[in-house]
Amino acid sequence: MSAEEINVIWLQGQGCTGCTVSLTGSTHPSLADLLTGYLPQAANINLAFHQTIMLPHGEKAIDVLRSAANGELDPFVLVLEGAIPNEELAKKMGGFWCLVGEDEGKPMTINDWILKLSPRAAAAVAVGTCACYGGIPHGTPNPTGARGLLDFLGRDWRSKLNLPVICVPGCPAQGEHVAETLTHLVLTARGFLPVPELDEHNRPKFIFEKTAHENCPRAGTFAEGEFSEKFGEPYCMGLLGCKGPIAHCDVPRRGFVEGVGGCPTIGSICIGCTEPEFPDPPFSP
Ligand code: SF4
Ligand code: SF4
Structure with missing residues (x-):
């Protein structure tokens, strides 16, 4: 018997699409593995809406969001990539920061869609530091009033599976961090895995518990006092x-794509891109 289909609605706010590029570079599992049912327990995942990758466009694409809002795509996981701007600031200047189509003749902002879709979401996942905590758009002086999903929906928000907003930060998020978290949630929804344990910033501990320093291949030279x-x-x-x-x-242990890369591993300093304060102090240059 095949498992019930789980839809993914992937919205993009104030971002650079780098997290999507990262996800397409994931290999264990790959995006193709997830969408073609290569992992039997995690089969039947349907990427119903993704502005960059989906085939439908225009009205047909927005119809997917309308269907999700009407309950026709339950159960679905709501994913956000990019930060959420303060549209009240834009209104004062007579415009919008971030429009995603229209509904019933009314222009819909990313904020409108999140408010419309989040009450039906089985889980909500913020992908990348912009979506989690505001990231670069939220950096001082934050001209658009950008913030992350955790702040926008609130720390007390719960999904239909009784989960808080789950954060997969990184600038960009590492592709396998995203693929593993989505897979974990599908397996949780199907009763194969317990709810992932989260840290104080709602990051899955199985990925984010240790520091980059603890995972760094240069840590031996640190211990020897060689700098x-x-x-x-x-x-x-x-x-x-x-x-x-x-x-x-x-990332210094895991690498970025297929085990290759990884900031300090390849000679670049860690800039703390997974932390809520990034890119402000203590993570500014
Ligand atoms: S390079 Fe950075 S992460 Fe690696 S051992 Fe030194 S301080 Fe720690
Ligand atoms: S090692 Fe540092 S800069 Fe590199 S991905 Fe991890 S937190 Fe970001």
């Missing part, structure tokens, strides 16, 4: 401004 004095040297980059000791992330 790089300029980029290109193979030692700990603490003296060059690395934020690894205060950033929660497994």
